Amino acid sequence: MTQAPVNVTVTGAAGQIGYALLFRIASGQLLGQDKPVRLRLLEIPQAVKAAEGTALELEDGAFPLLAGIDIFDDPKQAFEGANIALLVGARPRTKGMERGDLLEANGGIFKPQGEAINAGAADDIKVLVVGNPANTNALIAKAHAPDVPAERFTAMTRLDHNRAIAQLAKKLGVSVSDIKKMTIWGNHSATQYPDIFNAEVKGQNAAEAVNDREWLENEFIPRVAKRGAEIIEARGASSAASAANAAIDHIYNWVNGTPEGDWVSMGVPSDGSYGVPEGLISSFPVVCKNGSYEIVQGLEINEFSRARIDASVAELVEERDAVTKLGLV
Ligand code: NAD
Ligand code: LMR
DSSP, X not given: OOSOOEEEEXXXXXXXXXXXXXXXXXTTTTTOTTOOEEEEEEOOGGGHXXXXXXXXXXXXXXXXTEEEEEEESOHHHHTXXXXXXEEOOOOOOOTTXXXXXXXXXXXXXXXXXXXXXXXXXXXXXXXXXXXXXXXXXXXXXXXXXXXXXXXXXXXXXXXXXXXXXXXHHHHHTOOGGGEEOOEEEBOSSTTOEEEOTTOEETXXXXXXXXXXXXXXXXXXXXXXXXXXXXHHHHXXXXXXXXXHHHHHHHHHHHHHOXXXXXXXXXXXXXXXXXXXXXXXXXXXXXXXXXXXXXXXXXXXXXXXXHXXXXXXXXXXXXHHHHHHHTTOO
């Protein structure tokens, strides 16, 4: 190994996404085949033993790039020196729980984690929030890390982005690699808006290539936006390997850049672009280069897209107002 290992903190390490994610990180797929990693796993005390079991299996993988594994039940320790933080562990909605209860329960997780990142993470920390409600959990963590540049807090909409590409490729009978410039706007929720008006298929405008408004409105958009629920219905559990795959894609591109002529979707703090209120963590098309990202500017937003972006952003505003009332941001 030629370089010092990159410290990667993963929360919810004993959960199902954690299990799908950790082996891929250890094998070099998160950062690249030249970058050794040290895993710092965070779990709640009751799940530490299960995380230890996963660590035994990681050891048995004999991964050349895996420089070490430490397991914690204290966020302050887990985020100490972290260069990359994958915030996967979250409080799922249970029976009888109202939306406000869910936001409050997650505030109890993401506030101390934001504080711990602020206190001890490395200067180059990059944070990806996967745990739902991902955008608002990222907003809470960001609010408690005033010394960390706000743009380092991101939320995952890459799974939605990948789902949209897959559905469009299927419709047109082309390969997923023929599709470029897909965009997810807004929240990682059923209000999200997958935009094909700015996407391209083999260089042609995707909406023109599809030329089927009925499919766009009544199949594509709801299918992508409700895919999480479709998976839960089919598997009896929420998406795990595809979510882990998207988390890998998100960080890989953030660190190593996006390919020329393409972009990806990331939930990032708004700078006011496209009329999204500043500070909200909303999904945008972004281009990544040299370890940072920029929101793609100047895209044409037609009336159809505008209404859908506004609806999803309105939901984010509601979530922000709810957590503000709870004193979480
Ligand atoms: P899971 O229930 O299998 O695992 C969650 C793990 O988090 C558990 O092991 C739990 O002990 C741990 N945990 C809970 N609170 C914690 C805390 N305070 N600190 C550290 N660990 C903690 O769930 P999963 O299937 O792995 O999913 C994790 C989250 O990801 C869920 O919120 C899910 O809804 C979300 N998700 C998001 C996307 C997305 O696209 N953004 C996609 C799929 C799933
Ligand atoms: C997904 O998009 O698959 C998940 O966010 C669904 C969920 O509620 O966990």
